[in-house]
Amino acid sequence: MSNTPAVLVQHLQKRYGSTVAVADVSFQVEPGQIYGILGPNGAGKTTTLHCLCTLLRPDAGRIEVCGIPVNENPRAVREKLGFVAQEVALDKVLTGRELLQLQADLYHLPRSLARERIATVLELLGLADRADQRIGTYSSGLRKRLDLAAGLLHQPQVLVLDEPTVGLDIPSRQAIWDFLRQLRNTGVAVVLSSHYLEEIDLLADRVAIIDRGKLIAEGTPEELKARVGGERITVKLQEFAPPELAQRGAELLASLPFVQKVVINSAQGNALNLVVQRNGEDPLSQIRAHLEAHGLEVFSSTQSRPSLDDVYLAATGQTLLDAELAAFESNLGKKK
Amino acid sequence: MTSAASPIQSSPIPLLTAEFWQETFALTRRLFIQLQRRPVTLVVGIVQPLLWLMLFGALFQNAPTGIFGAGQNYTQFLGAGVIVFTAFGGALNAGVPVIFDREFGFLNRLLVAPLTSRFSIVLASSLFIVSVALLQTAAIVGADYVLGGGIPDVRGLAVVALIVGLLVLGFTALSLGLAFAMPGHQQLLAFIFLVNLPLIFSSTALAPLSFMPTWLRWVASLNPLTFAIEPIRHVYRTSTWSFADVVLQAPWGNLTLAGSLGLLTGFVVVSVLLVQGVLRKGLA
Numbered sequence: 200m201s202n203t204p205a206v207l208v209q210h211l212q213k214r215y216g217s218t219v220a221v222a223d224v225s226f227q228v229e230p231g232q233i234y235g236i237l238g239p240n241g242a243g244k245t246t247t248l249h250c251l252c253t254l255l256r257p258d259a260g261r262i263e264v265c266g267i268p269v270n271e272n273p274r275a276v277r278e279k280l281g282f283v284a285q286e287v288a289l290d291k292v293l294t295g296r297e298l299l300q301l302q303a304d305l306y307h308l309p310r311s312l313a314r315e316r317i318a319t320v321l322e323l324l325g326l327a328d329r330a331d332q333r334i335g336t337y338s339s340g341l342r343k344r345l346d347l348a349a350g351l352l353h354q355p356q357v358l359v360l361d362e363p364t365v366g367l368d369i370p371s372r373q374a375i376w377d378f379l380r381q382l383r384n385t386g387v388a389v390v391l392s393s394h395y396l397e398e399i400d401l402l403a404d405r406v407a408i409i410d411r412g413k414l415i416a417e418g419t420p421e422e423l424k425a426r427v428g429g430e431r432i433t434v435k436l437q438e439f440a441p442p443e444l445a446q447r448g449a450e451l452l453a454s455l456p457f458v459q460k461v462v463i464n465s466a467q468g469n470a471l472n473l474v475v476q477r478n479g480e481d482p483l484s485q486i487r488a489h490l491e492a493h494g495l496e497v498f499s500s501t502q503s504r505p506s507l508d509d510v511y512l513a514a515t516g517q518t519l520l521d522a523e524l525a526a527f528e529s530n531l532g533k534k535k
Numbered sequence: 536m537t538s539a540a541s542p543i544q545s546s547p548i549p550l551l552t553a554e555f556w557q558e559t560f561a562l563t564r565r566l567f568i569q570l571q572r573r574p575v576t577l578v579v580g581i582v583q584p585l586l587w588l589m590l591f592g593a594l595f596q597n598a599p600t601g602i603f604g605a606g607q608n609y610t611q612f613l614g615a616g617v618i619v620f621t622a623f624g625g626a627l628n629a630g631v632p633v634i635f636d637r638e639f640g641f642l643n644r645l646l647v648a649p650l651t652s653r654f655s656i657v658l659a660s661s662l663f664i665v666s667v668a669l670l671q672t673a674a675i676v677g678a679d680y681v682l683g684g685g686i687p688d689v690r691g692l693a694v695v696a697l698i699v700g701l702l703v704l705g706f707t708a709l710s711l712g713l714a715f716a717m718p719g720h721q722q723l724l725a726f727i728f729l730v731n732l733p734l735i736f737s738s739t740a741l742a743p744l745s746f747m748p749t750w751l752r753w754v755a756s757l758n759p760l761t762f763a764i765e766p767i768r769h770v771y772r773t774s775t776w777s778f779a780d781v782v783l784q785a786p787w788g789n790l791t792l793a794g795s796l797g798l799l800t801g802f803v804v805v806s807v808l809l810v811q812g813v814l815r816k817g818l819a
Contacts, residue, residue, distance in 0.1 A: 252647050277649035288640035292569050304561030305648035307554045333572075349644070 203266040205230045205357050205388030206251065211260035213246050220246040222412035224260075228388045228405070230356065233379060235403030236392040237507065239522035243412040244392035245285060248361050251390070252282045265356055278306075281355035285362045287342045291335035295326055295345050298334060299352060306353035313352075320348040324378065340371030347375065351382075358382065360391040364398060376402055396507045408511055410522070415514040424505045427513045429459055429474040431505060432483060435498040436490075438468060444495075445469035451493055457482055555651045562645075562659030566632075570667070580667060581674045584621040588613060588678055591741070603743055607772065614679035615768035616740030619760055621675065622668040622699045623734070626706035627727055629660050630714030634723050637714065653814045657807075661707045668703045669696060684771070691770030694792075701799040702763045705806040712810035739764050739783075749786070756785030759802045762795040 206228035213221040221243040228234040236244050249255040251262055253273040262269040264276045289298060296317060303313035321327045324344040334342065343363065350358060360379075364372040379389050379402065393399050399406055400420050408416040408423070416423050436448050442463075449461045449471055460474040475482045487497050515522065570577055588610075595609040603612035633656070636642040645656060672695065680686040687695060710727075717723045735741070737751060738760035744752050755761050765782040769792060778793040790798075 254643060254646055274649045277647055280647065282643070282647040284640050284643055286640045288636075288644055290565065290569070290641060292572050293565065297565075297568060301561050301565055302644070302648075304557050305645060305650065307557055307649070307651075 204228060204263075205232070205265060206234070206390060207261070207263040208247070208251065209261040211247060211250055211262065212258045213243075213250055213255060214258050219412050221250070221257075224407070224409060224412070224414045226405075226407045226414065226417055228357070228390055230388050231383055231386045232404045233383045233389045233391070233402055235399035235406045236390065236409060237394065237396070237399045237406055237511075238392075238409035239394055239525075242409045242522075244394075244409055245361055247409070248282075248359055248390070248392055252280055252359055253277055278353070279356045281350035281353065281358040283343075283346050283350045283358070283360040283363060285365065287339070287346050289334045289342055289345060292333060294331050294333055295321070295337070295348075296330040298345065299330075299349055302349040302352050308353065316352055316354075320351055323351075324348045325374070340367050340374075343367060343371065343375065347378070355387070357388045357390065360389070362393060363391055364393070364395070372398075400507050406507070408507070408514065410511075410515050416510055420507060423507065423510045427505045427509050429476055429505065430482070431503045431509070432473040432475055432486065433464075433467070433501045433503075434471045434473065434486060434490075435468065435500070436471070436495055437498050440469040440498075442469060445471065448490065448495055451490060451495070452486060455485065455489060457485070552651055555655055558648075558650050559655040559659050559662070562656060563662045566659065566663040567666075570663075577667065577670070580621075580625065580671055584617050584671060584675050585678050587621075588617050588675060588682065591617075592682060592684075604768075604772065608683070610679065610682050610684040611771060612743070612768065613741070614675065614684040615764050615771055616738075617679075618672050618675050618695065618699065618767060619702065619738075619763045620735045620740050621671050622703050622763075623706055623760060624731065625664050625668050625671070626703040627710050627731060629664050629707040630710035630712075630723055631720065631727075633660065633711055633714040634717065634720045638720060654807075654811065657708055657711050657810055657814070660711055661704050664707050665700050665703045668699050672696070672699050687767075687770040688774045691774070691776065694770050695767050697796070698763050698767055698799065701796070701803055702759070705759065705799070705803040708803070708806040708810045712806075712813040715810075715813050734758065734760055739768075744784070752786050756783065756787065756790075759799065762790070762798045762802070765790070766792045766795045 204227045206226075208227070209225050211221050211224045212219075224243065224247055226234070226236075236247065238244050246255065250257045251264070251269070253269055253276055256270070265279050267275045267279070269276050293301070299317045299320065300313065303317065308316065318327075321330050324347060326341065326344055326348060329337065329341060334345065337345065347360075347363070350360075358379075363379075364375055367375070376398075379391070383389050383404075391402070403420060405419050406417070406423060407414055416426075418426070434448070434452070436444055440448070445463045449463055452458050452471060452473060453461050457476045458473055459476055462472045464470045464472050473486075483500055483502055487500075490497060511522075591613055592610040595613075598609055600608050603609055633642065636645075646653075650656075676686060676692070676695070686692075713723055713726060717726065737754045738758045739755055740760060744755055747755060761783065769780060769782040770776050776792065778791065778796075780792050781789040782792050782795060783790040
């Protein structure tokens with residue numbers, strides 16, 4: 200086994216006219232790894248993946264796939280890559296099998312091998328009984344699976360998926376996740392973009408978080424969450440605490456050495472959102488004891504680890520949802 | 536590392552590799568499957584030129600025999616024109632499905648595949664359009680015969696097929712080049728709409744050069760459609776034709792049948808070179 204990474208992206212830049220789509224993105228994917236690229240819509244995920252898949256020529260930076268530079272030898276790179284685009288692009292008039300046969304010919308598979316592989320991928324993705332019906336009759340989940348089957352036919356070493364589960368129902372999404380995990384276990388490098396936190400959190404071995412064309416965080420989901428640090432504790436003094444009570448509780452808790460931050464959350468009935476640093480002992484029981492010593496009782500409490508959203512929040516000052524909404528609104532503005 | 540240098544693939548056309556033909560035939564097969572499952576496009580493509588032939592033929596029914604050329608009535612004169620502008624129309628529209636493939640993302644499927652040459656996309660469309668055009672031509676030749684326009688001999692029919700093939704190849708390549716270069720289908724359709732009829736009216740499809748003012752004679756005698764129409768008209772006119780026969784007395788000189796075939800071949804070469812440039816530039 201060599202140590203060549205499956206994908207190497209260094210300081211990628213891509214502009215469309217005066218718009219900078221990707222300003223500076225670097226990451227590396229090893230064989231047998233699921234690599235997630237997370238970011239709000241418009242962050243530069245698709246542009247990054249299109250550069251990786253030889254659909255766009257980077258303005259600057261270096262991309263290698265299995266050690267082959269994309270700019271110098273795009274054809275050799277295409278042999279190694281499977282790409283499943285964001286929009287499912289299938290010919291509705293063809294049957295599933297005909298589409299796969301076309302795909303096999305585009306990758307120059309010999310006829311008998313193609314027939315064998317087509318049967319295998321149809322079986323793997325649960326499409327065998329629909330293979331001879333026209334794609335126009337398929338549901339969106341089925342279409343996505345066929346698209347995925349097409350991307351796998353030539354047994355690529357790197358499979359790139361752009362937002363693979365957007366608009367799919369839960370079972371279809373689950374099926375695709377399971378399948379990608381199996382694929383990873385056979386040594387394929389899987390690169391996928393998503394703006395779903397939980398998808399990346401559940402699936403990815405490593406994550407790059409991209410915002411406005413820049414890489415803002417990179418690592419395993421665990422590392423990233425640990426780097427943000429602290430646990431989240433939410434304490435309610437009453438179901439709906441009066442502001443003075445919440446204020447008093449907040450002041451009391453802020454004086455504890457392991458409490459880093461206290462926010463009174465009016466949307467949660469003036470609950471207290473705390474970020475705490477674990478110091479060996481259970482912070483929650485210390486909080487409870489401290490409050491009771493001052494005559495306050497805890498109505499309820501919840502404890503959680505930081506999420507990838509907290510990672511995003513720490514890096515950009517806004518939540519992923521805020522960024523999505525902002526992107527959505529600016530798009531609406533453009534359309535008007 | 537900038538986008539300037541682009542050595543890469545698709546430069547020489549690897550016409551002789553099995554892989555090139557595998558990808559080309561696969562793409563052609565897709566177009567034929569589409570046609571087979573949506574036969575209405577073929578039916579319309581055959582009925583429409585027959586309507587042209589009947590209606591235009593009837594329009595000039597009472598024009599004096601002889602003014603369109605020695606011993607010819609208008610139906611005889613018109614046959615060659617209808618054959619050529621039908622083939623031309625099909626070729627000009629060749630880029631439309633490609634630009635929709637581009638807009639729906641299907642083209643990306645082809646562009647991320649390790650094609651030996653992207654010219655296979657062009658050739659696949661050309662093979663398909665040539666086949667359809669030859670079917671249409673056969674229908675027009677048959678109908679023209681029934682309507683009293685006569686029919687060329689076997690040698691003549693071979694020349695007709697060759698000319699239709701060359702013309703379609705040239706315009707298909709240009710149309711596909713536009714499909715890759717234009718921003719979207721609206722622009723492509725507008726462009727096709729803009730050039731379609733003017734190119735027909737500025738050729739000898741509907742009227743001979745002698746009917747035209749001088750400036751239009753110049754335009755018509757430089758129009759590739761004229762290079763296709765006149766030799767076909769000539770093999771319709773006489774069964775004793777030869778390649779050295781003059782088929783067009785252009786303001787710039789006499790054009791022989793062999794000369795028109797040469798000009799059409801040149802037109803194909805230029806079109807293919809142009810589209811190669813577009814393929815390499817836009818999508819390396």
